Amino acid sequence: MNILQSVKFYVFAFILIVICNTGHTQITNDISHDEAFKVLLAAKQNAVDSNVLVNIAVVDAGANLKAFIRMDESFLGSIDVAIKKAKTARFFNIDTGELGELTQPGGIIYNIEHSNEGLITFPGGIPIKNKEGKIIGAIGVSGGTIEQDRAIAITGAESILD
Amino acid sequence: MNILQSVKFYVFAFILIVICNTGHTQITNDISHDEAFKVLLAAKQNAVDSNVLVNIAVVDAGANLKAFIRMDESFLGSIDVAIKKAKTARFFNIDTGELGELTQPGGIIYNIEHSNEGLITFPGGIPIKNKEGKIIGAIGVSGGTIEQDRAIAITGAESILD
Amino acid sequence: MNILQSVKFYVFAFILIVICNTGHTQITNDISHDEAFKVLLAAKQNAVDSNVLVNIAVVDAGANLKAFIRMDESFLGSIDVAIKKAKTARFFNIDTGELGELTQPGGIIYNIEHSNEGLITFPGGIPIKNKEGKIIGAIGVSGGTIEQDRAIAITGAESILD
Amino acid sequence: MNILQSVKFYVFAFILIVICNTGHTQITNDISHDEAFKVLLAAKQNAVDSNVLVNIAVVDAGANLKAFIRMDESFLGSIDVAIKKAKTARFFNIDTGELGELTQPGGIIYNIEHSNEGLITFPGGIPIKNKEGKIIGAIGVSGGTIEQDRAIAITGAESILD
Numbered sequence: 001m002n003i004l005q006s007v008k009f010y011v012f013a014f015i016l017i018v019i020c021n022t023g024h025t026q027i028t029n030d031i032s033h034d035e036a037f038k039v040l041l042a043a044k045q046n047a048v049d050s051n052v053l054v055n056i057a058v059v060d061a062g063a064n065l066k067a068f069i070r071m072d073e074s075f076l077g078s079i080d081v082a083i084k085k086a087k088t089a090r091f092f093n094i095d096t097g098e099l100g101e102l103t104q105p106g107g108i109i110y111n112i113e114h115s116n117e118g119l120i121t122f123p124g125g126i127p128i129k130n131k132e133g134k135i136i137g138a139i140g141v142s143g144g145t146i147e148q149d150r151a152i153a154i155t156g157a158e159s160i161l162d
Numbered sequence: 163m164n165i166l167q168s169v170k171f172y173v174f175a176f177i178l179i180v181i182c183n184t185g186h187t188q189i190t191n192d193i194s195h196d197e198a199f200k201v202l203l204a205a206k207q208n209a210v211d212s213n214v215l216v217n218i219a220v221v222d223a224g225a226n227l228k229a230f231i232r233m234d235e236s237f238l239g240s241i242d243v244a245i246k247k248a249k250t251a252r253f254f255n256i257d258t259g260e261l262g263e264l265t266q267p268g269g270i271i272y273n274i275e276h277s278n279e280g281l282i283t284f285p286g287g288i289p290i291k292n293k294e295g296k297i298i299g300a301i302g303v304s305g306g307t308i309e310q311d312r313a314i315a316i317t318g319a320e321s322i323l324d
Numbered sequence: 325m326n327i328l329q330s331v332k333f334y335v336f337a338f339i340l341i342v343i344c345n346t347g348h349t350q351i352t353n354d355i356s357h358d359e360a361f362k363v364l365l366a367a368k369q370n371a372v373d374s375n376v377l378v379n380i381a382v383v384d385a386g387a388n389l390k391a392f393i394r395m396d397e398s399f400l401g402s403i404d405v406a407i408k409k410a411k412t413a414r415f416f417n418i419d420t421g422e423l424g425e426l427t428q429p430g431g432i433i434y435n436i437e438h439s440n441e442g443l444i445t446f447p448g449g450i451p452i453k454n455k456e457g458k459i460i461g462a463i464g465v466s467g468g469t470i471e472q473d474r475a476i477a478i479t480g481a482e483s484i485l486d
Numbered sequence: 487m488n489i490l491q492s493v494k495f496y497v498f499a500f501i502l503i504v505i506c507n508t509g510h511t512q513i514t515n516d517i518s519h520d521e522a523f524k525v526l527l528a529a530k531q532n533a534v535d536s537n538v539l540v541n542i543a544v545v546d547a548g549a550n551l552k553a554f555i556r557m558d559e560s561f562l563g564s565i566d567v568a569i570k571k572a573k574t575a576r577f578f579n580i581d582t583g584e585l586g587e588l589t590q591p592g593g594i595i596y597n598i599e600h601s602n603e604g605l606i607t608f609p610g611g612i613p614i615k616n617k618e619g620k621i622i623g624a625i626g627v628s629g630g631t632i633e634q635d636r637a638i639a640i641t642g643a644e645s646i647l648d
Contacts, residue, residue: 025354025458027354030351031349031350060556062388062562063388064562068555069522070519072519090238092239110262110283111275112282114280115243134349136349195393195394198393227392227394230389234356433632435589436567
């Protein structure tokens with residue numbers, strides 16, 4: 001192919017892709033179970049290295065549970081907290097700690113925790129983004145200090161970018 | 163009976179029926195599904211014009227869900243927040259933002275959010291009134307800032323007055 | 325382009341599309357709010373034509389509420405039934421009536437209705453597919469007979485294929 | 487005391503301590519997170535080999551969630567069903583399919599599904615035993631036919647005996 005043909009080719013291919021992806025239905029991205037496992041294991045390894053006992057939950061783009069692990073001797077009460085942190089992070093596409101700054105007494109969304117069968121609005125929930133920056137799920141970690149939980153969650157979320 | 167007697171009879175019978183029916187049963191006003199759609203579409207148009215992604219819920223005079231729409235890419239967590247804002251606005255016939263001023267720590271109805279399976283008491287819920295000023299339902303909007311949500315809700319609620 | 329070039333072109337374009345859609349993250353399809361509205365209005369028109377009063381719910385690919393309408397004078401109890409029918413149809417990618425045949429006493433999944441905060445397993449819930457046959461959401465209808473509910477739901481679901 | 491008396495004293499004291507500590511606290515066995523992962527991965531591998539898309543949940547001796555994975559494209563409704571199968575299997579230390587035979591109309595524990603926030607009493611839930619035959623948790627599988635779910639669950643449960 002000469003250059004002109006080559007250019008025409010790529011223009012056409014681009015248009016084709018756009019057409020395929022356009023239309024009425026939304027094209028969305030969702031975390032795969034392989035990715036969810038990768039996130040879970042990276043977070044768990046970080047928890048082991050930090051000597052922290054945690055529960056780790058991963059939800060998909062629809063905020064539905066995708067993967068979960070509870071480390072031995074970690075808090076039983078953290079099962080639900082970890083899952084709710086992950087869901088909250090995806091429900092509002094936000095670091096749960098940032099959300100919590102807005103839900104304090106006098107805050108602009110005070111007591112939003114009463115919605116969605118209970119939100120958790122302190123640190124430990126982080127949206128998971130793919131390489132294109134699209135949110136494809138979220139991770140929630142509970143069991144350590146909020147700083148530890150948040151650091152472990154970030155390590156997990158960022159592991160899929162490797 | 164001659165005609166005059168006949169007329170008097172029917173007039174009397176009519177008055178009797180009116181009296182009987184007035185005394186016992188409440189005559190109430192309720193939003194129709196056409197009105198609910200009008201409210202929903204006016205609010206959605208306002209959201210589109212303002213470049214905000216929201217969830218919009220309309221409840222009827224009985225605080226039961228009447229109409230709902232979730233815009234693409236809007237927060238998943240806003241489904242329940244929008245519905246709860248609409249219900250809260252009708253439960254207490256109030257702008258949810260005004261209610262929130264009374265539910266803060268030390269406030270006269272502190273933590274009322276625990277009732278009714280969860281209230282939302284920040285701005286975005288507005289009662290819907292008909293032309294006679296009677297409350298016939300409520301609208302709840304969630305997804306933007308609380309100021310945006312409230313403005314969109316008001317636009318929706320007022321649309322049925324046109 | 326001659327035929328050979330043309331063939332090479334399409335092969336290359338196809339490979340490119342496959343590459344774009346492959347990788348680690350899942351590429352999924354989801355109903356848009358325009359489609360959800362179309363489904364809702366087609367179902368409602370069918371209900372009006374059939375002289376049936378119904379509640380109609382549309383959920384997205386994640387089984388989250390996308391659009392809803394309750395016709396005047398329709399059953400209040402049908403709000404939740406319509407939503408649960410839509411969710412059930414998406415939870416298991418099935419006509420809810422078919423599911424119900426398996427949940428009877430002695431059936432292979434007897435009493436599955438106790439899961440997912442309550443399923444509805446009689447007719448009226450139908451998955452919504454796009455033109456490529458991918459499930460992008462579901463519709464639930466409640467208020468008429470089960471035959472009417474199912475017929476209205478099918479009309480709604482198929483409306484996006486036009 | 488001479489030496490013999492001294493020995494007798496310590497032997498007696500030791501026996502006393504053993505008796506005291508035996509009587510009051512239970513010594514229990516619980517699945518570790520490494521074992522839970524092993525169960526999960528063995529079950530998932532079996533599902534992949536059988537070309538079935540499932541959700542897999544593992545609960546510990548306390549019937550609390552220990553590990554979970556949802557395979558891509560598996561039913562959304564199976565998240566809760568898998569978890570409930572695992573919990574049900576541990577709640578009553580039984581193959582959930584066997585329990586279901588007793589919960590039919592006229593059965594001796596008819597409608598026990600209403601307890602414990604919802605039980606699932608068809609096949610797919612299996613207790614996990616250690617090499618000594620002690621129950622240390624349970625596995626629940628949902629997404630395939632009930633025969634497939636049960637076979638995958640058994641494969642998972644038995645994997646820790648290797």
